[in-house]
């Protein structure tokens with residue numbers, strides 16, 4: 001296995017205050033890691049630190065072996081870090097196809113067609129609904145469009161902040177299947193999820209954050225049976241699953 005991302009004692013936050021403190025973790029290439037933690041624990045802050053959109057206080061962020069913690073976000077994006085922030089932010093009054101074209105704006109023109117063909121191949125729904133206004137897609141479809149727009153740029157690391165928030169259970173399932181599909185193409189995924197149960201089922205590993213610090217980490221199968229995790233995040237019990 002090769003290491004895609006190595007966080008070494010990362011501290012990051014806003015203004016004068018580090019929120020995430022001395023957080024270390026290693027993500028292997030092509031794996032899915034879920035980041036669990038209560039509201040305000042600092043999960044989004046950690047994702048922003050990896051992408052470079054908040055204040056970095058210390059530590060190292062090694063992406064494919066290269067230190068990126070001092071690079072601006074667009075340089076990280078160029079190297080293959082993709083970030084889908086919380087909430088939907090595509091262009092609701094433009095068609096799916098137009099949204100995908102917008103998503104290509106940082107690519108040379110000659111590559112647009114191939115990039116769009118690649119993501120619509122991965123998600124045929126986007127081809128079927130090419131002419132539909134993005135705002136008229138279901139919540140799950142909009143989330144898939146959001147991910148597709150980032151995938152146009154061929155990131156090798158995908159940071160997802162609450163991709164299933166506000167979706168029906170069935171659509172949450174669709175989003176999780178999509179995340180698995182993306183990882184199966186070799187993309188490394190770090191996902192923050194309010195649906196802890198669902199996220200653990202598709203993840204290889206889990207990181208648990210409390211008050212900005214790492215509280216626990218391990219294989220998802222172990223974390224999901226840990227009594228403290230069951231109590232705090234899984235409503236005190238968990239169904240046996242076939243996963």
Ligand SMILES: Nc1ncnc2c1ncn2[C@@H]1O[C@H](COP(=O)(O)OP(=O)(O)O)[C@@H](O)[C@H]1O
Nearest residue numbers: 014015019037038039040041042043044045046
């Ligand atoms: N843009 C910001 N400016 C200042 N403080 C922020 C900002 N965003 C989040 N915070 C603070 O950082 C802490 C962690 O927030 P966040 O990372 O969003 O938590 P989580 O995603 O785990 O719910 C919270 O106390 C929040 O108030």
Ligand SMILES: [Mg+2]
Nearest residue numbers: 043044045086
């Ligand atoms: Mg958050």
